[in-house]
Amino acid sequence: MKTVDKALAVLDQFSLEHTELGLSELARMAGLDKAATRRLLLALARHGFIEQVAQTRKYRLGQGFLRLARIREATVPLARAAQEVTDWLVEQTAETAHVSIPGRMGMTTVAHRMPNRGHVVNVDPAELLPFHATASGLAWLAFSGPQTVEAVLAQPRAKITAATVTSPAELRSMLARFRAQGYAQTRDSFEAGVSSLAMPFFRDAPEPAGTIALALPTGDLTESRRDALLPLLREAVARLQSALTGL
Amino acid sequence: MKTVDKALAVLDQFSLEHTELGLSELARMAGLDKAATRRLLLALARHGFIEQVAQTRKYRLGQGFLRLARIREATVPLARAAQEVTDWLVEQTAETAHVSIPGRMGMTTVAHRMPNRGHVVNVDPAELLPFHATASGLAWLAFSGPQTVEAVLAQPRAKITAATVTSPAELRSMLARFRAQGYAQTRDSFEAGVSSLAMPFFRDAPEPAGTIALALPTGDLTESRRDALLPLLREAVARLQSALTGL
Missing domain, CATH: 1.10.10.10 (Winged helix-like DNA-binding domain superfamily/Winged helix DNA-binding domain)
Structure with a gap:
């Protein structure tokens, strides 16, 4: 051989x-x-x-x-590659994971899975994730170009929970921080008690094709738990990009 | 092995x-x-x-x-594949050949070559080929969708030579004929004394990506010469499509 x-x-x-x-x-x-x-x-x-x-x-x-x-590409299109990497990430982390792609008004979830245990975050795949209120939306925005950011910041924004940030200045500084650290983190900003970590993935354009996110009960997202999850999230991004682009 | x-x-x-x-x-x-x-x-x-x-x-x-x-795809992009197939076609036919792609106002030549003999047609690669007056433009249009045809027919059209067809009704009937026969043929419509045969090639969309054309002195384009050239033009189209798409 x-x-x-x-x-x-x-x-x-x-x-x-x-x-x-x-x-x-x-x-x-x-x-x-x-x-x-x-x-x-x-x-x-x-x-x-x-x-x-x-x-x-x-x-x-x-x-x-x-x-x-x-x-x-016909064999493993985005939705399928996203599901495979979501399944992998859930196995590694025992947390809820989802892959989402940007639409006009927010992120749409193309794959999601919950871990097989009791106290978990449920993800409704039909729910639109507003850019400003979710780790997925903010991770995507943090790595998008200034024109995209301006277009999104020009849209009206709802204060969904007490923790939702709506001020453009505050959002801009969050985006700068998320870009610098390579991931977005939100706490209770879309649903009280739910926190998220998200990273962008890239396909064939300079703007991210979407994001991979982990959602967990806010009480569970300690600093050490975050440090344990980030390398796995990074590995999931690498796996998805590789499945989609061969690189 | x-x-x-x-x-x-x-x-x-x-x-x-x-x-x-x-x-x-x-x-x-x-x-x-x-x-x-x-x-x-x-x-x-x-x-x-x-x-x-x-x-x-x-x-x-x-x-x-x-x-x-x-x-x-980086190794053999369109321009290079077009040049290779143009060279091949000129070797086979000893006529001038060119590959052109559609722009907003006409076809642009991305590759061309003249045969190594005296009485030939010269192609100026910088010259825009008006859709209505050239075999390249008409071949592309004949295989494009009705919206594209209407958009082009809505543009003003110059009568470039005595033989240029400008009437929408006449152009429509030419397009129907060219589509049915699989190639476009023009005589003296862009330059007196120059005739052309052109066929569309396809890449990754239902509309043609461009055309491959042979240009020869009108006196040389007899019926039997045309019948000898068409299979070679068809083979050139197959070679270019295969180089570009693998199909």
């Missing part, structure tokens, strides 16, 4: 910095001899995974990857 | 209709025994090209393809 590993190692040499490689270059980078590398390239070319550039005789990735990437 | 072919044959079993496959299913479809198939799947999984779904134990394509597809 080592041959397959060698063939895939040849593919792994291509990158945005090295889009075309000559035979000797490829062989050296993959740690193979030239004759073996040439045979591997021919096999890969037969299936559309490698092409030889007529003029330069160099090799580049073939169009076969476009077809397989399309199938992969 | 047969092992690499087998591994790639395993990948080839996945499609939009079969996004997840069990081991026995995969082995049967690829014509391999189960033990060999499992070893190939493990090797592919080590490189991120295959994933096993935790709940069902079935296999699906991995996220590795997203990364490689992105590198491929």
Whole structure:
């Protein structure tokens, strides 16, 4: 089976910095001899995974990857990848988790799950999460561009609980803090007794594609609990981004 | 080297209709025994090209393809793929060829080449090709939706040569004919003495992404010459679409 590993190692040499490689270059980078590398390239070319550039005789990735990437994207679209990472995060943390994406008026939940224990936070997936009152909305906003922030701050804002922040100045300073620390944290701002941690995830644009959040009873969100949860939330973001973009 | 072919044959079993496959299913479809198939799947999984779904134990394509597809798209973007197919078409036909994409006021040429002989049509790549007066523009329009056609027909139209058609009714009937026959043909409508054949190419939307055209001296465009050129133009379209989409 080592041959397959060698063939895939040849593919792994291509990158945005090295889009075309000559035979000797490829062989050296993959740690193979030239004759073996040439045979591997021919096999890969037969299936559309490698092409030889007529003029330069160099090799580049073939169009076969476009077809397989399309199938992969149909196989694991956002909703499914979000559910898988939500399930993983709940298993790791035993807290309620959800993935949400921005709409015009707030964040919409595309995947959620509660842990299998008694005292937990329930998430209503149909409920719109207002940008200013939820960790999800604020995490998304903190990593969005100034135009997006201005457009959201121009909208009317309800004081949903006693803890909901509605002043633009206060919201701006929260966003700056959340951006600097890499996550958003809210306490009781959308529902009394519920606190949340949220981080943005990115797909193919500079603005976040959405957020992953953990929601727990406010009494449980101590400083040490937060410090234990943040690395897992970060790992969930990395897993979702990788599932969606391959990076 | 047969092992690499087998591994790639395993990948080839996945499609939009079969996004997840069990081991026995995969082995049967690829014509391999189960033990060999499992070893190939493990090797592919080590490189991120295959994933096993935790709940069902079935296999699906991995996220590795997203990364490689992105590198491929950076390696052969439209302009480059267009140039390669233009060069190929000129070699096959010994006529001037160009690939053009729609703008707001007409088609813009992204690749062009003249054949290596004396009596040829010159293409100025900076020249905007008005939709109504060129085979490129009309081929693109013929395969676009009614809203696009109406928007273009609502624009003012210059009578560029004696042969330029400007009447909406006449243009509509030309578009219907071009759509039915699969290509657009113009004679002297943009420059006296120059005739063109053009076909649309598609990328990731129902409207054409652009057109591939052959331009030749009007006197050369006999019926039999046209019949000889059309299959080559069709082949050029297939090559460009395949380079851009993998399909």
